[in-house]
Amino acid sequence: MTITVAQLEKEFLTYVNKMTAYNEALGLIYWDLRTGAPKKAVDQRSQVIGTLSSELFDLSTSDEMASFVAGLSPHKAELDEVTVKTLEECQKEYERNKKIPADEYREYVILQSRAESVWEEAREKSDFSLFQPFLEKLVETNKRFVNYWGYKGDPYNTLLDSYEPGVTVEVLDRVFGQVREAIVPLVKQIQESPHKPDTSFIYKHFPNDAQKKFSLKILEEIGYDFEAGRLDEAVHPFATGLNPGDVRVTTRYDEEDFRGAIFGTIHEGGHALYEQNVSEKLVGTPLCSGTSMGIHESQSLFYENFVGRHPSFWARHYGLLKEHSTGQFDDVPVEQFVRAINESKPSLIRVESDELTYPLHVMVRYEIEKGLFNNEFEVEDLPRIWNDKYEEYLGVRPENDGEGVLQDVHWSSGAFGYFPSYALGYMYAAQLKHSMLKDLPNYDELLSTGDVEPIKQWLTERVHQFGKMKKPLEIIQDTTGEGLNAQYLIDYLTDKYSEIYSLEHV
Amino acid sequence: MTITVAQLEKEFLTYVNKMTAYNEALGLIYWDLRTGAPKKAVDQRSQVIGTLSSELFDLSTSDEMASFVAGLSPHKAELDEVTVKTLEECQKEYERNKKIPADEYREYVILQSRAESVWEEAREKSDFSLFQPFLEKLVETNKRFVNYWGYKGDPYNTLLDSYEPGVTVEVLDRVFGQVREAIVPLVKQIQESPHKPDTSFIYKHFPNDAQKKFSLKILEEIGYDFEAGRLDEAVHPFATGLNPGDVRVTTRYDEEDFRGAIFGTIHEGGHALYEQNVSEKLVGTPLCSGTSMGIHESQSLFYENFVGRHPSFWARHYGLLKEHSTGQFDDVPVEQFVRAINESKPSLIRVESDELTYPLHVMVRYEIEKGLFNNEFEVEDLPRIWNDKYEEYLGVRPENDGEGVLQDVHWSSGAFGYFPSYALGYMYAAQLKHSMLKDLPNYDELLSTGDVEPIKQWLTERVHQFGKMKKPLEIIQDTTGEGLNAQYLIDYLTDKYSEIYSLEHV
Incomplete structure (x- = not known):
């Protein structure tokens, strides 16, 4: 019995509806855990998360999914545009998940959960040496995964791609370079300004x-x-x-x-x-x-x-x-x-920092991640490199690793390539705002x-x-008529903070 | 490759863990819907419930489940007691679910959800005729299901069994008879008592x-x-x-x-x-x-x-x-x-009634359900029968069906056999309390x-x-040394309310 493209499309959409349902259930469970689930709920709830997540993983890598991709991809012209984008999304995830050998993935999941609890202890004790072996393993595993997935240009690009599709090291080097050049001196000027807000x-x-x-x-x-x-x-x-x-x-x-x-x-x-x-x-x-x-x-x-x-x-x-x-x-x-x-003041902790200095916190992390995945330095060197960069860009130096390299949870869960999104968000926002003002x-x-x-x-x-019908840079291009441009953020920050701190305009 | 009983037991327990996880996720979703989920969440959340419920149904009726039951049942002596009871529970559900033809079950689910919204409207308008055709279909479908499932003695026993395993019409007739004989006159005496509490x-x-x-x-x-x-x-x-x-x-x-x-x-x-x-x-x-x-x-x-x-x-x-x-x-x-x-006063609405009159509200419903499933009367007669029984047992008569036969949600979802549990709960509680006083x-x-x-x-x-390791009457027997005995409830109510209302002791 042959099946028409229309029938296959319908089956595929039913299949992804089911995946969406699992995702929504998981979303509610996470929300609940973070807003007031009782303490003793957690052990058993983790089992529930495990069950639903692995069902979802199985659905995303099943033979059925493979046959949807194989059966529908040649007929994109006949499909609804939502189906086409959904198919591309599913295919990407399928390939990503399939390329990691199952036993390596299992090991990685265990590593992640152990690393997170070790990181918590290490941060509390400000002792990087506790976390170091885990971070080394996390980096090493991700390097191996990047090789499985393949990469174009810089190996770090593949990690970036999972958080910010289309954004590469080349793009980031350019925009972060511009931001550094403009913001670092601005932050210094502000520190020297006698016109500080009363808070x-x-x-x-x-x-x-x-x-x-x-x-x-x-x-x-x-x-x-x-x-x-x-x-x-x-x-x-x-x-x-x-x-x-x-x-x-x-x-x-x-x-x-x-x-x-x-x-x-x-x-x-x-x-x-x-x-x-x-x-x-x-x-x-x-x-x-x-x-x-x-x-x-x-x-x-x-x-x-x-x-x-x-x-x-x-x-x-x-x-x-x-x-x-x-x-x-x-x-x-x-x-x-x-x-x-709107006070601005260089500080050590990213999540407590202000609008102006925030991109510099992110830049430190970007440069470190990029260096790690290009074998420019080793995990053991991170505390020193971290502190040096904070001193260089922000003029402050952590006294211990708890307020330095150990402050963020991201690396302990293997989330490399995530940090740049925070700074990109600023640049996108400023660029969108600039366009919005025309309308x-x-x-x-x-x-x-x-x-x-x-x-x-x-x-x-x-x-x-x-939603995900458009990629990030597509949204920026379509809306603002140009690619990512850091100048809008720089202009905004320079104007705003020069005024607040009564700086001489540069 | 043959598989040992121990291996099969382990696989079975993993399988039921998974079912438990689905149940827990559904439980959280229902809790959320009833405690503050936003209004517009509901449509899509229903899809999630649908997906998880049907997964659960599939797991409970799968060929894999059948082979667990077939493979493990002959080896109960070798299994852990928790496994044995779990197996029995799963087998019961498997058989229950498998005996209903899939298309009839689907139709029934649709009927339930339509009937619930019609019931809401009918109750609001106090118009039984709106709800009647749906109730007729619900009763008729349940009668058919009882035939698929089979029954011992009274067809209504099969419905009772899904809420109160082991409790039959024979048991209920006995205990409700005793309760009626003692409580109906007590309620009348109280109404006539001049010693009413100031509230x-x-x-x-x-x-x-x-x-x-x-x-x-x-x-x-x-x-x-x-x-x-x-x-x-x-x-x-x-x-x-x-x-x-x-x-x-x-x-x-x-x-x-x-x-x-x-x-x-x-x-x-x-x-x-x-x-x-x-x-x-x-x-x-x-x-x-x-x-x-x-x-x-x-x-x-x-x-x-x-x-x-x-x-x-x-x-x-x-x-x-x-x-x-x-x-x-x-x-x-x-x-x-x-x-x-501790005031007691005959009233029309079950959920607003007091401890003393509550069992009489339940009795009305029990007698009606039993009569329906024994073809003693038709759905169209329910309003009259309901009102007559309220008058007989409680001395009050509903002025309309909204405060009468339409007041409860249960029947609209096809939950026949549920009501008696409420009164059984009273009797169990009084009997347990009597035993507790010895210790x-x-x-x-x-x-x-x-x-x-x-x-x-x-x-x-x-x-x-x-938990479910023991059946209801097993708990009562093991704890109190006898079967269900309504006398403890009767004694408790008689003593307590005679005192509150200064009645002559009977």
Whole structure:
């Protein structure tokens, strides 16, 4: 019995619907674990995760999947465009997963979970030597995997590709070079500036409940749909899109410093707006999510920095903030408030750093990863190299590895190639903002009047709706008419921080 | 290559672990849907439920399952006892599921979901005629299924068996007969009694937050482990055991009547204590849960009535309640409070009824279900029969079907045979309590001093730990030395309500 292409397409879509269902169930389980699952739930829940993940892995590498790919690929012209992109996505994953020998993959999964707990201990004790043998094994395994997968140009490109498809070492060297050249001297100038913002009023008591009420209000103000989401607390805040009708935000409250909650909420809200506005027609396929780490980060950073830290946003919302707080802003004019929340200061910890210095933190990690995968240095040299680079770019030197090379979780789970996305997100955001201003020249006014719908609409039409239908650089090209260009970020940062710190314009 | 029994046993247990994982994932999804999943999540989440449920169904009826049953059943003597009971459980489910032709089952699933939404509309409009054709189809389908499954004695026995294994019409006729004979006159006497409790102080404002704090405190006091659970809100409160390390309770707050929240929390807390204390060695098998609806209900009712409505419990906790409330109990002595929370009054709605009249509500439903499946009357006669029975047993007559035959969701989902479990739970609870007093004659003192650990321990040793390793009547027999005996419930209710309403002792 022969089967028509249309029939095969239908079967394939049913098959990927099933994979999507497993993914959604896993997403809910992870959300739950991070927002309040009881402590004793974890052991057995890990079994559930293991079962569902391995089912998903089996589905992605099955003979059935192979025959869908083989049967449908020659007929792309006859298929719906969503099917074509879905097929390409599945094929990529199939090949990626199939090229690793099963026993090596199993070993790697065990290594990852052991490495994570060793890393935690090592960070706590600030003892790199504990983590070093595991990191060596993780790097070595990933080098082997890169060889299985193959690479073009630089071996590190293959790792980059899994987080930011299409972005290569060549691209990153160029943009990071530009950023380094412009930002490093700017950071130095700021440190020397006598015009520093007064931030003393920040560290006053702001009750959790009130922060929460304000956070909910602000999420609503930026256009987050509460019928398709909710706000919870998590130690490490995140947003997760289970499907476009269920995109959850988390935040964390610190009663002595409200900034984490407010800007964290807006940041995760930016991620959430992306996921809430993916086109309905992608639901049930693997395309129904942000296209890459970097584009995702561009949306969260857009809202955090270009909306949440913008003077016009606070022209509208400062009164509301005052209403929710217990008097800490009463004697603080809005201009002083806005300067304070835009303070920049070189620091050691990436996740606590500000908008201006953040790309430098990322650059350190990029250069180290690239060097590792090009055999330019060994894992044992990392603490020294890390500290040297921090001193060179940021003018600060960690006193121990806990506040240095051991600070991030990423490497312990083998996530090499992930960090650059954070900085790419900044560059994408600034480039998109530059384009947006051509269509919405009254941007500042939209913020000060609270009419943010056109901003959301603009981003939805050009970014959100496509999900994974477009690759990151395709979105940038189609929207801005050019490839990735770091200059927009540099201009934005230079203008903004020169003003805040009253620098002589360069 | 032949495979040893030990190898096959190991493979079988891995296989059931996988089924357990699917069940746990589904449990979490249902919990989430009922405690705060966003409205727009539901459509896609239903797809996820569909996928996981049908995977689970396939696993339970697969050829692989058949070969486990065939391969292991002859070797029960060599298997671990947990394996044996698991095998029996799987075999029962396999046979149950396999006997229904696949297309009839599919049709039935569609019928169920349509019937539920029609029932909702019919109840809202108090219009039985809307629901009648669906109920007829549901009954007819279940009759056909009973024929596929086969039955002993009464066809209704087969339906009972899926909720309360081992309990038959013969058993129920006996115990319900006794209950009717004793309780119906008691309810009448109470109505005529001039000594009614003053309940006016109940309907005063008690803020939600304060009710929640008190509920959390009380859960802790009865021995609920918050490292293995959490308390949330739900419109229809429930408890759910995902695994013994994750057993969640929900409740609902009414600011003008605190009783729902407090007694609801204790009731669900009783269910939760059962699930939290199932033996660790059953984790990952289908035995790791309460053995039946009735035994489950016995635990929730034990805590709700024998703990939560007991004078000694309030001797200890009334002060705490006063602290949490806003003065409504200030002029109310504890004795008056205890009388008020034990008020009994015939009413029309089962879920709002009290401890004394509740078994009569259940009896009405039992008699109707039994009659339906014995072709003693037709679906179209139900409204009249329902109203007549309410008048006969409770002395009240519904004015419309919304407050009568349409009030419960159960039939709309085809759950025939479920209702009797509610009343069995009462009888089990009273019988267990009677036995417990032999071991813990200082029961009242344990409550008044807050030393409830021995009570929990006693129930864990005799009921909780076994999960589904023992059948309901096995637990009753092993613990109390006799079969189900309704007299303990009758004695308890007669003594208690005679005292509250100052009745002449019969």
